[in-house]
Amino acid sequence: MIKDANSITQNEVEGEPTTPKRPVNRRFLLFKIDLFVLSFVCLQYWINYVDRVGFTNAYISGMKEDLNMVGNDLTLSNTVFTIGYIVGMIPNNLILLCIPPRIWLSFCTLAWGLLTLGMYRVTSFKQICAIRFFQALFESCTFSGTHFILGSWYKEEELPIRSAIFTGSGLVGSMFSGFMQTSIFTHLNGQNGLAGWRWLFIIDFCITLPIAIYGFIFFPGLPDQTSAANRLSMTKYIFTEQELHYARRRLPARDESTKLGWSTVPRILKRWHWWMFSLVWVLGGENLGFASNSTFALWLQNQKYTLSQRNNYPSGIFAVGIVSTLCSAVYISKFPKARHWHVSAFISLIMIIVAILIRTNPLEPKIFFSAQYLGGVAYAGQAVFFSWANIVCHADLQERAIVLASMNMFSGAVNAWWSILFYSADMVPKFEKGCYALLATAISSGVVSVVIRSLQIKENLAKKSVPYIDANDIFGEEEDDENQDEYEGENASVEFGDEEMTEVPNPFR
Incomplete structure (x- = not known):
């Protein structure tokens, strides 16, 4: 028999005498x-x-000549990387359900850092392909795995901004890599007998190592799967048990009966979430083709721009990506009538313009530069589509992990051959096929987004909320901390408000 929720206190659940508890400070x-x-x-x-991005910068900064790379070697090495990324995507997300993310993500960061260090010793194209494949296996934990973790900590209105900040951090890294390669080539090229591009990989590792250590010590993982008991983790000093339980309870209720097993597959396949979100990010990911496949760097090299220009000019694309990503997140979070599909439609329109501009006159610098920088808007799709999937799939933990990983996996699977067909190095400088491909994916992604929105509305209208009580959620507080300094013993019980017990989703969100 379940005890009345309004009379359950944290101490009673633990079998201890009831004592007053201070409320959790929500803002803190x-x-x-x-x-x-x-x-x-x-x-x-x-x-x-x-x-x-450092790999591409190294390629145009001397690695191509030193290792006698020819033809489509750069494209092929990127394809090998993509294959490794695809292979590791879903397994990495499922591992996060079994191994504390603090340990697994930190280990993966260290592993790809060591492989990056190994790049400074390569002497052949075959060695590059081998290292790039295993780098991708470990790096594939990052993007979809992080969106899964963010969806476990943040509420719907908080998620777009955090997803945008996360996506923006990668774009900042892309910008930083170009400037760093330029500085390294200027100051370290030839030092200790090493070319500047080799120094880039050494310095990358020196930066990666402390980040892996920081994650292992300070990163808490998931609110209901923390490794606070580990003596090497600072989680128990950063968060109280009450805060961790409240962090989980403040999110919408999810089905706690679902488990990771063979039943997971049919459960996911019979819903539209996996199919439609995978499709929309295949299309959205290929909207990024002109940026993610280094077409700008290759074009600059073809047009005989200087080394610093080849490394620095593409940074403008990432700057546009950062601004557009943050603006789209603010729009979705702060405007009541804003919807994810609005941003998708805007991205589609911009990418159509980009395709037309490049097809019109790809040899005119003003037109090509304008088109490339406008193309940075497509980066906003990363935060928009993945936060959208997080929200739609929140009720099923295993489905959410698999859907987020599948979105990135299928996008990578298509990009593995898409880049060879439409954006290979021998298509510089016109990228004629790429323009038509971009036009097709831009239009299609907008259409699929509208279909997803209609399915979401239909699903929300059909939902029936049920009372939800879970052992993990019986801890916490319910009153605003700003207006309450002391917590009276007689009010120490957990109060389940009507809005938490029987929340009916707004069908128009």
């Missing part, structure tokens, strides 16, 4: 989540992109 809790959860995943994604 959110601040700590941002400080220790968001900070690590952003640092991890930042160095991820420093490492990833």
Whole structure:
């Protein structure tokens, strides 16, 4: 028999005498989540992109000539990386359900850092492909894994901004990598007999190592799957048990009966979430083609721009990506009538313009520069689509992990051959096929977003909320801390308000 929720206290659940409890300070809790959860995943994604973009910067800064790379070697090495990324995507997200994310994400960061260090010793194209494949296996934990973790800590109205900050951190890493390569080439090229591009990989590792250590010590993982008991973790000193339980309870109720097993597959496949979100990010990911496949750097090299210009000019794309990502997050979070599909439609329109501009006159610098920088708007799709999937799939933990991983996995699977067909190095400088491909994905992604929105409305109208009591959620507080300094013993019980017990989703959100 379940005891009345209004009379259950934390101490009674633990079998101890009832004692007064101070309420959880909501604002301070959110601040700590941002400080220790968001900070690590952003640092991890930042160095991820420093490492990833650093490879292209190394290629155009002397690696191509030193290793006698020819033809489509750059494109092929990126394809090998993509294959490793695809292979590791879903397994990494499922591992996060079994191994504390603090341990697994920190280990993966260290692993790809060591592999990055190994790049400074390569002497052949085959060695590059081998290292890039295993780098991708470990790096694939980052993007979709982080969105899964963010969805476990943040409420719907908090998620777009945090997703945007996370996505922006990767773009900052992309910008930083170009400037760092330029500085390294200027000051370290030839030092100790090493070319400047080799020094880039050494310095990347030196930055990656402390981030992995920071995550292992300070990153708390998931609110209901923390490793606070581990003596090497600072979680127990950063968050109280009451705060961790409240962090879980403040989110919408989810089905606690679902487990990871063979029943997970049919459960997910019979819903539209997996199919439609995977499709929309395949299309949205290819909208990023002109940026993610280094077409600007290759074009600049083809047009005989200087080394510093080849490394620095593409940074403008990432700057546009940061601004557009943050603006889209503010729009979705702060405007009552804002919807995710609005941003998707805007991105589609911009990418159509980009395709038309490049197809019109790809040899005119003003047109090509304008088109490339406008193309940075497509980066906003990362935060928009993944936060959207987080919200729609929140009620099923295993489905959410698999859907987020599948979105990135299928996007990578398509990009593995898409980049060879439409954005290979031998298509510089016109990228004629790429323009038509971009036009098709831009239009299609907008249409699919509208379909997802209609399915979401239909699903929300059909939902029936049920009372929800879970052992993990019986701790916490219900009153505003700003207006209450002391917590009276007679009010120490947990109060389940009507809005938490029987919340009916707004069908128009």
